Amino acid sequence: MTTASGRTIAYNEDSKSAGQRGPLLLEDYVLHEKLAHFNRERIAERVVHAKGSGAFGTFTITNDITHLSRARLFSNVGKQTPVLVRFSTVGGEKGSADTERDPRGFAIKFYTEDGNWDLVGNNTPVFFIKDPKKFPDFIHTQKRDPQTNLKSPTMMWDYWSLNPESLHQVLFLMSDRGIPDGYRFMNGYGSHTFSLINQNDERVWVKFHIKSMQGIRTLSSERATELRGLDPDYAQRDLIEAIDGGNYPQWRLHIQTMTEDQASRMEMNPFDLTKVWPHAQFPLVEVGILELNRNPENYFAEIEQAAFAPAHVVDGIGYSPDKMLQGRLLSYPDAHRYRLGTNYEQIPVNRPQCPVHNHQRDGLARVDGNGGSAPNYWPNSHKTLAEDHRMPEPPMALGGLAAWYDRNGEHDQDHYSQPRQFWLAILDDEARTRLVETIATSMRGIEGPYRSTIVERQLAEFAKVDSMLSDRVRHELGL
Numbered sequence: 001m002t003t004a005s006g007r008t009i010a011y012n013e014d015s016k017s018a019g020q021r022g023p024l025l026l027e028d029y030v031l032h033e034k035l036a037h038f039n040r041e042r043i044a045e046r047v048v049h050a051k052g053s054g055a056f057g058t059f060t061i062t063n064d065i066t067h068l069s070r071a072r073l074f075s076n077v078g079k080q081t082p083v084l085v086r087f088s089t090v091g092g093e094k095g096s097a098d099t100e101r102d103p104r105g106f107a108i109k110f111y112t113e114d115g116n117w118d119l120v121g122n123n124t125p126v127f128f129i130k131d132p133k134k135f136p137d138f139i140h141t142q143k144r145d146p147q148t149n150l151k152s153p154t155m156m157w158d159y160w161s162l163n164p165e166s167l168h169q170v171l172f173l174m175s176d177r178g179i180p181d182g183y184r185f186m187n188g189y190g191s192h193t194f195s196l197i198n199q200n201d202e203r204v205w206v207k208f209h210i211k212s213m214q215g216i217r218t219l220s221s222e223r224a225t226e227l228r229g230l231d232p233d234y235a236q237r238d239l240i241e242a243i244d245g246g247n248y249p250q251w252r253l254h255i256q257t258m259t260e261d262q263a264s265r266m267e268m269n270p271f272d273l274t275k276v277w278p279h280a281q282f283p284l285v286e287v288g289i290l291e292l293n294r295n296p297e298n299y300f301a302e303i304e305q306a307a308f309a310p311a312h313v314v315d316g317i318g319y320s321p322d323k324m325l326q327g328r329l330l331s332y333p334d335a336h337r338y339r340l341g342t343n344y345e346q347i348p349v350n351r352p353q354c355p356v357h358n359h360q361r362d363g364l365a366r367v368d369g370n371g372g373s374a375p376n377y378w379p380n381s382h383k384t385l386a387e388d389h390r391m392p393e394p395p396m397a398l399g400g401l402a403a404w405y406d407r408n409g410e411h412d413q414d415h416y417s418q419p420r421q422f423w424l425a426i427l428d429d430e431a432r433t434r435l436v437e438t439i440a441t442s443m444r445g446i447e448g449p450y451r452s453t454i455v456e457r458q459l460a461e462f463a464k465v466d467s468m469l470s471d472r473v474r475h476e477l478g479l
């Protein structure tokens, strides 16, 4: 046993004292180090997605999409890329229960030979908001009331009723899939629109779908409530035990693609995160199989310090004008710099498996060779590093006047058609009944002077989806 500086430790439990019963001597450095390090064990928890579980595995290509993307991880059928996946709930703190009704994070880090590609998605194809400027306000409503420090259905429904673009995701959240049975029995979605770029510098827009090969399983509200007491780490336990038992969970990764020409002719904004691309028009194409087959050796080192960012793409995969994606390009690396420091990508679990060369130097916790004796500026006469002038992406035509577009323009005001389809065509009658009951249970928690204003405003929004939805919730609320 040694101190962090390597000196052997003679007594790990007995402090050096002045006499057998005496006070302690200031010089017992082993005691100082032990207590001081302990005081510093916690790092800031993630402001969202704080409670999570993760595992390592592989991604294997099963279908050729090289005509769409030149990313080398797609280069041939059978090709395998190592991955790390982190699942999470969103609103709860790091010690919160796994069976909350909440979206689930589904973040994948592909360690490709061209650097890390992070697909940082959720278990739902849409989200509550379509503009990142709304994110802190929205998340505040999912966290604790500033005065009572309690979760507040009043804050949630006040916000949702004033933000109709949330409806689609609210219906998903309140439906059966709002509480997945652990992490193995749920789908993942990249949710945003991204782009794929091929060898000819041609771009298509893309959405990623990760479908569970275990099938979909959900928990009833009653069972989830029970499990919050019996086994708050239910999903963590399920994942660890399945992988330890050799029961490796698998998902099929699919894409939907849309040409730039198709996008320009879409009435719906294809970059709107509150909407899906209909399958009939944009069918799923299989790409590969994701398998998780190795539990982490150490949770803190490999999962708590894992840092995913949608900004991390590789050649052949690009961004899109999706406003939420644009916001996340900034906010995820920013969050990691805050939590883990500016050199967070040197932490082993985040380190790319290809060489990294640039002129970034120094900074807190720089733990590699810091560029050694190589120049820390560019251009320079040494010519050891060069830019790669092959076109990273084809140019993109942008248009319009710079302004703050209220709700993203006229065709994006339709917050109701897709929720209506979900309510009428996707759910069967029993699922609709459970949805109504779940909504009513949650809305019964609305309190305070604005109670009836909030309830009536939300019922009016439900009525725009379908009058039956509104009427049934009203009836269930006893109004």
Ligand code: NDP
Pocket (backbone or CB within 6 Å): 125, 172, 175, 176, 177, 187, 211, 216, 276, 277, 278, 279, 280, 417, 418, 419, 421, 422, 426, 427, 431
């Ligand atoms: P489709 O009938 O082609 O697809 C319906 C989709 O709904 C499938 O992806 C299915 O995925 C999923 N689904 C089935 N049951 C449920 C459920 N209980 N809760 C959540 N999702 C479910 O229809 P469209 O593509 O035209 O979309 C119609 C509506 O379906 C949309 O408005 C949207 O609300 C919903 N939806 C659409 C998705 C998309 O990407 N197009 C994805 C998910 C939902 P699974 O294989 O998981 O059962």
